[in-house]
Amino acid sequence: MADTRETLQAQGILDDYVERLAEASTDVRVTVQPLAQQLNLRVDASRVSPSAVEAVLGVALPGALSAVTSPTGATVIWLGPDEWLVVDPSRSTSLEGELRAAVGDGGAVVDQSGQRLSLLVEGDARGLLAKGVAFDLHPSGFPEGTALQGLLAQAVVIFVSRSADASRIELIVRTSFARYVADWVLDALLDPLAYPAPLGG
Structure with missing residues:
Protein backbone atom coordinates (compact mmCIF):
# COMPACT_ATOMS: atom_id res chain seq x y z
CA MET A 1 0.00 0.00 0.00
CA ALA A 2 1.39 3.40 -0.99
CA ASP A 3 2.35 5.90 1.70
CA THR A 4 0.05 8.89 1.20
CA ARG A 5 1.34 10.95 4.10
CA GLU A 6 2.55 14.44 3.20
CA THR A 7 5.95 15.66 4.27
CA LEU A 8 5.69 18.56 6.67
CA GLN A 9 7.49 21.69 5.56
CA ALA A 10 9.03 24.13 8.01
CA GLN A 11 7.37 27.55 7.91
CA GLY A 12 8.95 30.80 9.00
CA ILE A 13 6.99 33.05 11.30
CA LEU A 14 6.99 35.81 8.65
CA ASP A 15 6.35 33.66 5.55
CA ASP A 16 2.87 35.19 5.30
CA TYR A 17 4.38 38.68 5.14
CA VAL A 18 6.86 38.20 2.28
CA GLU A 19 4.40 38.93 -0.53
CA ARG A 20 2.55 41.62 1.41
CA LEU A 21 5.77 43.51 2.09
CA ALA A 22 6.77 43.26 -1.57
CA GLU A 23 3.41 44.60 -2.73
CA ALA A 24 3.46 47.47 -0.24
CA SER A 25 6.94 48.69 -1.17
CA THR A 26 7.14 52.19 -2.62
CA ASP A 27 10.31 54.20 -2.01
CA VAL A 28 11.36 51.48 0.38
CA ARG A 29 11.87 47.75 -0.11
CA VAL A 30 11.54 45.48 2.92
CA THR A 31 12.57 41.84 2.66
CA VAL A 32 12.55 39.02 5.17
CA GLN A 33 16.05 37.56 5.32
CA PRO A 34 16.74 33.81 5.28
CA LEU A 35 17.10 32.30 8.73
CA ALA A 36 20.70 32.41 9.92
CA GLN A 37 22.65 30.71 12.67
CA GLN A 38 22.86 33.12 15.62
CA THR A 69 31.39 41.29 8.79
CA SER A 70 33.89 38.47 8.41
CA PRO A 71 35.33 37.23 5.10
CA THR A 72 32.90 34.28 5.32
CA GLY A 73 29.89 36.62 5.56
CA ALA A 74 29.18 36.26 9.28
CA THR A 75 28.33 39.47 11.13
CA VAL A 76 29.62 40.03 14.66
CA ILE A 77 27.54 42.56 16.60
CA TRP A 78 28.56 44.17 19.89
CA LEU A 79 25.86 43.77 22.55
CA GLY A 80 27.78 44.69 25.70
CA PRO A 81 31.27 44.96 27.23
CA ASP A 82 31.81 41.19 27.06
CA GLU A 83 28.97 40.08 24.81
CA TRP A 84 28.49 39.74 21.04
CA LEU A 85 25.95 38.26 18.65
CA VAL A 86 27.40 36.25 15.77
CA VAL A 87 25.01 36.01 12.81
CA ASP A 88 26.10 33.40 10.27
CA PRO A 89 23.94 33.17 7.11
CA SER A 90 25.95 30.14 5.93
CA ARG A 91 24.83 28.21 9.03
CA SER A 92 28.28 26.69 9.45
CA THR A 93 28.20 23.33 11.21
CA SER A 94 31.62 23.90 12.77
CA LEU A 95 31.51 27.53 13.93
CA GLU A 96 29.81 26.91 17.27
CA GLY A 97 32.25 24.16 18.24
CA GLU A 98 35.27 26.19 17.17
CA LEU A 99 34.12 29.17 19.22
CA ARG A 100 33.47 26.95 22.25
CA ALA A 101 37.00 25.59 21.99
CA ALA A 102 38.41 29.11 21.67
CA VAL A 103 36.67 30.50 24.77
CA GLY A 104 37.11 27.38 26.90
CA ASP A 105 36.05 28.12 30.48
CA GLY A 106 36.67 31.84 29.95
CA GLY A 107 33.34 32.52 28.27
CA ALA A 108 30.27 30.93 26.74
CA VAL A 109 28.70 30.25 23.36
CA VAL A 110 24.92 29.75 23.20
CA ASP A 111 23.00 28.93 20.04
CA GLN A 112 20.08 31.37 19.78
CA SER A 113 19.21 30.69 16.15
CA GLY A 114 15.50 30.38 16.84
CA GLN A 115 15.32 33.53 18.92
CA ARG A 116 15.67 36.27 16.29
CA LEU A 117 15.14 36.96 12.61
CA SER A 118 16.04 39.81 10.27
CA LEU A 119 14.31 42.28 8.00
CA LEU A 120 16.35 44.32 5.53
CA VAL A 121 15.03 47.81 4.80
CA GLU A 122 16.40 49.39 1.60
CA GLY A 123 15.81 52.71 -0.11
CA ASP A 124 14.51 55.54 2.06
CA ALA A 125 15.09 53.34 5.10
CA ARG A 126 15.87 56.27 7.34
CA GLY A 127 12.70 58.09 6.36
CA LEU A 128 10.51 55.05 6.92
CA LEU A 129 11.96 54.14 10.30
CA ALA A 130 11.88 57.74 11.55
CA LYS A 131 8.21 57.29 12.41
CA GLY A 132 9.01 54.64 15.01
CA VAL A 133 12.42 55.41 16.50
CA ALA A 134 13.54 58.03 18.98
CA PHE A 135 17.11 58.37 17.69
CA ASP A 136 18.58 59.91 14.56
CA LEU A 137 19.53 57.50 11.77
CA HIS A 138 21.40 60.18 9.82
CA PRO A 139 24.62 58.77 8.32
CA SER A 140 26.70 61.21 10.34
CA GLY A 141 25.58 59.50 13.54
CA PHE A 142 24.67 56.11 12.15
CA PRO A 143 27.45 55.29 9.66
CA GLU A 144 27.97 51.93 8.02
CA GLY A 145 28.93 49.32 10.59
CA THR A 146 27.00 50.92 13.44
CA ALA A 147 24.87 48.55 15.50
CA LEU A 148 22.63 49.54 18.35
CA GLN A 149 19.67 48.24 20.29
CA GLY A 150 16.62 50.44 20.62
CA LEU A 151 12.87 50.62 20.30
CA LEU A 152 11.00 50.48 17.01
CA ALA A 153 7.57 51.52 18.22
CA GLN A 154 7.18 49.16 21.22
CA ALA A 155 9.61 46.39 20.17
CA VAL A 156 13.29 46.12 21.05
CA VAL A 157 15.25 45.79 17.82
CA ILE A 158 18.93 45.62 16.89
CA PHE A 159 19.56 48.16 14.12
CA VAL A 160 22.58 47.51 11.87
CA SER A 161 23.66 50.10 9.30
CA ARG A 162 24.56 48.29 6.08
CA SER A 163 25.44 51.30 3.92
CA ALA A 164 27.30 54.58 4.14
CA ASP A 165 24.17 56.64 3.38
CA ALA A 166 21.74 54.81 5.73
CA SER A 167 19.80 53.48 2.73
CA ARG A 168 20.20 49.87 3.92
CA ILE A 169 19.32 49.11 7.53
CA GLU A 170 18.94 45.62 8.93
CA LEU A 171 16.43 45.05 11.72
CA ILE A 172 17.16 42.05 13.93
CA VAL A 173 14.09 41.31 16.01
CA ARG A 174 13.07 38.62 18.47
CA THR A 175 10.66 36.13 16.94
CA SER A 176 8.07 36.89 19.62
CA PHE A 177 7.89 40.47 18.28
CA ALA A 178 8.41 39.66 14.59
CA ARG A 179 4.76 39.87 13.52
CA TYR A 180 4.31 43.08 15.50
CA VAL A 181 7.30 44.66 13.74
CA ALA A 182 6.18 43.38 10.32
CA ASP A 183 2.70 44.83 10.88
CA TRP A 184 4.22 48.15 11.96
CA VAL A 185 6.39 48.23 8.83
CA LEU A 186 3.40 47.42 6.60
CA ASP A 187 1.40 50.22 8.20
CA ALA A 188 4.28 52.65 7.73
CA LEU A 189 4.74 51.61 4.09
CA LEU A 190 1.06 52.09 3.30
CA ASP A 191 0.69 55.39 5.16
CA PRO A 192 2.14 58.30 3.15
CA LEU A 193 2.43 60.31 6.36
CA ALA A 194 4.92 57.78 7.67
CA TYR A 195 7.67 59.38 5.62
CA PRO A 196 6.31 62.33 3.62
CA ALA A 197 9.64 62.93 1.86
CA PRO A 198 13.20 61.62 1.91
CA LEU A 199 15.01 63.26 4.80
CA GLY A 200 18.03 63.98 2.65
CA GLY A 201 21.17 65.49 4.12
Whole structure:
Protein backbone atom coordinates (compact mmCIF):
# COMPACT_ATOMS: atom_id res chain seq x y z
CA MET A 1 0.00 0.00 0.00
CA ALA A 2 1.39 3.40 -0.99
CA ASP A 3 2.35 5.90 1.70
CA THR A 4 0.05 8.89 1.20
CA ARG A 5 1.34 10.95 4.10
CA GLU A 6 2.55 14.44 3.20
CA THR A 7 5.95 15.66 4.27
CA LEU A 8 5.69 18.56 6.67
CA GLN A 9 7.49 21.69 5.56
CA ALA A 10 9.03 24.13 8.01
CA GLN A 11 7.37 27.55 7.91
CA GLY A 12 8.95 30.80 9.00
CA ILE A 13 6.99 33.05 11.30
CA LEU A 14 6.99 35.81 8.65
CA ASP A 15 6.35 33.66 5.55
CA ASP A 16 2.87 35.19 5.30
CA TYR A 17 4.38 38.68 5.14
CA VAL A 18 6.86 38.20 2.28
CA GLU A 19 4.40 38.93 -0.53
CA ARG A 20 2.55 41.62 1.41
CA LEU A 21 5.77 43.51 2.09
CA ALA A 22 6.77 43.26 -1.57
CA GLU A 23 3.41 44.60 -2.73
CA ALA A 24 3.46 47.47 -0.24
CA SER A 25 6.94 48.69 -1.17
CA THR A 26 7.14 52.19 -2.62
CA ASP A 27 10.31 54.20 -2.01
CA VAL A 28 11.36 51.48 0.38
CA ARG A 29 11.87 47.75 -0.11
CA VAL A 30 11.54 45.48 2.92
CA THR A 31 12.57 41.84 2.66
CA VAL A 32 12.55 39.02 5.17
CA GLN A 33 16.05 37.56 5.32
CA PRO A 34 16.74 33.81 5.28
CA LEU A 35 17.10 32.30 8.73
CA ALA A 36 20.70 32.41 9.92
CA GLN A 37 22.65 30.71 12.67
CA GLN A 38 22.86 33.12 15.62
CA LEU A 39 25.33 32.53 18.41
CA ASN A 40 25.48 34.55 21.62
CA LEU A 41 29.15 34.92 22.52
CA ARG A 42 30.51 35.89 25.93
CA VAL A 43 34.25 36.43 26.42
CA ASP A 44 35.93 37.19 29.74
CA ALA A 45 39.08 38.95 28.55
CA SER A 46 40.71 38.38 31.95
CA ARG A 47 40.51 34.62 31.44
CA VAL A 48 40.81 34.09 27.69
CA SER A 49 42.60 35.98 24.96
CA PRO A 50 40.16 37.59 22.53
CA SER A 51 42.67 36.83 19.79
CA ALA A 52 41.78 33.13 20.00
CA VAL A 53 38.14 33.98 19.31
CA GLU A 54 39.07 36.48 16.62
CA ALA A 55 41.14 33.82 14.85
CA VAL A 56 38.01 31.66 14.56
CA LEU A 57 35.82 34.54 13.37
CA GLY A 58 38.38 35.98 10.97
CA VAL A 59 37.79 39.52 12.28
CA ALA A 60 38.50 41.51 15.43
CA LEU A 61 35.70 41.64 17.95
CA PRO A 62 33.93 44.98 17.38
CA GLY A 63 33.76 47.66 20.04
CA ALA A 64 30.78 49.53 21.42
CA LEU A 65 27.82 50.17 19.12
CA SER A 66 29.41 48.53 16.11
CA ALA A 67 29.35 45.45 13.93
CA VAL A 68 31.83 43.83 11.56
CA THR A 69 31.39 41.29 8.79
CA SER A 70 33.89 38.47 8.41
CA PRO A 71 35.33 37.23 5.10
CA THR A 72 32.90 34.28 5.32
CA GLY A 73 29.89 36.62 5.56
CA ALA A 74 29.18 36.26 9.28
CA THR A 75 28.33 39.47 11.13
CA VAL A 76 29.62 40.03 14.66
CA ILE A 77 27.54 42.56 16.60
CA TRP A 78 28.56 44.17 19.89
CA LEU A 79 25.86 43.77 22.55
CA GLY A 80 27.78 44.69 25.70
CA PRO A 81 31.27 44.96 27.23
CA ASP A 82 31.81 41.19 27.06
CA GLU A 83 28.97 40.08 24.81
CA TRP A 84 28.49 39.74 21.04
CA LEU A 85 25.95 38.26 18.65
CA VAL A 86 27.40 36.25 15.77
CA VAL A 87 25.01 36.01 12.81
CA ASP A 88 26.10 33.40 10.27
CA PRO A 89 23.94 33.17 7.11
CA SER A 90 25.95 30.14 5.93
CA ARG A 91 24.83 28.21 9.03
CA SER A 92 28.28 26.69 9.45
CA THR A 93 28.20 23.33 11.21
CA SER A 94 31.62 23.90 12.77
CA LEU A 95 31.51 27.53 13.93
CA GLU A 96 29.81 26.91 17.27
CA GLY A 97 32.25 24.16 18.24
CA GLU A 98 35.27 26.19 17.17
CA LEU A 99 34.12 29.17 19.22
CA ARG A 100 33.47 26.95 22.25
CA ALA A 101 37.00 25.59 21.99
CA ALA A 102 38.41 29.11 21.67
CA VAL A 103 36.67 30.50 24.77
CA GLY A 104 37.11 27.38 26.90
CA ASP A 105 36.05 28.12 30.48
CA GLY A 106 36.67 31.84 29.95
CA GLY A 107 33.34 32.52 28.27
CA ALA A 108 30.27 30.93 26.74
CA VAL A 109 28.70 30.25 23.36
CA VAL A 110 24.92 29.75 23.20
CA ASP A 111 23.00 28.93 20.04
CA GLN A 112 20.08 31.37 19.78
CA SER A 113 19.21 30.69 16.15
CA GLY A 114 15.50 30.38 16.84
CA GLN A 115 15.32 33.53 18.92
CA ARG A 116 15.67 36.27 16.29
CA LEU A 117 15.14 36.96 12.61
CA SER A 118 16.04 39.81 10.27
CA LEU A 119 14.31 42.28 8.00
CA LEU A 120 16.35 44.32 5.53
CA VAL A 121 15.03 47.81 4.80
CA GLU A 122 16.40 49.39 1.60
CA GLY A 123 15.81 52.71 -0.11
CA ASP A 124 14.51 55.54 2.06
CA ALA A 125 15.09 53.34 5.10
CA ARG A 126 15.87 56.27 7.34
CA GLY A 127 12.70 58.09 6.36
CA LEU A 128 10.51 55.05 6.92
CA LEU A 129 11.96 54.14 10.30
CA ALA A 130 11.88 57.74 11.55
CA LYS A 131 8.21 57.29 12.41
CA GLY A 132 9.01 54.64 15.01
CA VAL A 133 12.42 55.41 16.50
CA ALA A 134 13.54 58.03 18.98
CA PHE A 135 17.11 58.37 17.69
CA ASP A 136 18.58 59.91 14.56
CA LEU A 137 19.53 57.50 11.77
CA HIS A 138 21.40 60.18 9.82
CA PRO A 139 24.62 58.77 8.32
CA SER A 140 26.70 61.21 10.34
CA GLY A 141 25.58 59.50 13.54
CA PHE A 142 24.67 56.11 12.15
CA PRO A 143 27.45 55.29 9.66
CA GLU A 144 27.97 51.93 8.02
CA GLY A 145 28.93 49.32 10.59
CA THR A 146 27.00 50.92 13.44
CA ALA A 147 24.87 48.55 15.50
CA LEU A 148 22.63 49.54 18.35
CA GLN A 149 19.67 48.24 20.29
CA GLY A 150 16.62 50.44 20.62
CA LEU A 151 12.87 50.62 20.30
CA LEU A 152 11.00 50.48 17.01
CA ALA A 153 7.57 51.52 18.22
CA GLN A 154 7.18 49.16 21.22
CA ALA A 155 9.61 46.39 20.17
CA VAL A 156 13.29 46.12 21.05
CA VAL A 157 15.25 45.79 17.82
CA ILE A 158 18.93 45.62 16.89
CA PHE A 159 19.56 48.16 14.12
CA VAL A 160 22.58 47.51 11.87
CA SER A 161 23.66 50.10 9.30
CA ARG A 162 24.56 48.29 6.08
CA SER A 163 25.44 51.30 3.92
CA ALA A 164 27.30 54.58 4.14
CA ASP A 165 24.17 56.64 3.38
CA ALA A 166 21.74 54.81 5.73
CA SER A 167 19.80 53.48 2.73
CA ARG A 168 20.20 49.87 3.92
CA ILE A 169 19.32 49.11 7.53
CA GLU A 170 18.94 45.62 8.93
CA LEU A 171 16.43 45.05 11.72
CA ILE A 172 17.16 42.05 13.93
CA VAL A 173 14.09 41.31 16.01
CA ARG A 174 13.07 38.62 18.47
CA THR A 175 10.66 36.13 16.94
CA SER A 176 8.07 36.89 19.62
CA PHE A 177 7.89 40.47 18.28
CA ALA A 178 8.41 39.66 14.59
CA ARG A 179 4.76 39.87 13.52
CA TYR A 180 4.31 43.08 15.50
CA VAL A 181 7.30 44.66 13.74
CA ALA A 182 6.18 43.38 10.32
CA ASP A 183 2.70 44.83 10.88
CA TRP A 184 4.22 48.15 11.96
CA VAL A 185 6.39 48.23 8.83
CA LEU A 186 3.40 47.42 6.60
CA ASP A 187 1.40 50.22 8.20
CA ALA A 188 4.28 52.65 7.73
CA LEU A 189 4.74 51.61 4.09
CA LEU A 190 1.06 52.09 3.30
CA ASP A 191 0.69 55.39 5.16
CA PRO A 192 2.14 58.30 3.15
CA LEU A 193 2.43 60.31 6.36
CA ALA A 194 4.92 57.78 7.67
CA TYR A 195 7.67 59.38 5.62
CA PRO A 196 6.31 62.33 3.62
CA ALA A 197 9.64 62.93 1.86
CA PRO A 198 13.20 61.62 1.91
CA LEU A 199 15.01 63.26 4.80
CA GLY A 200 18.03 63.98 2.65
CA GLY A 201 21.17 65.49 4.12
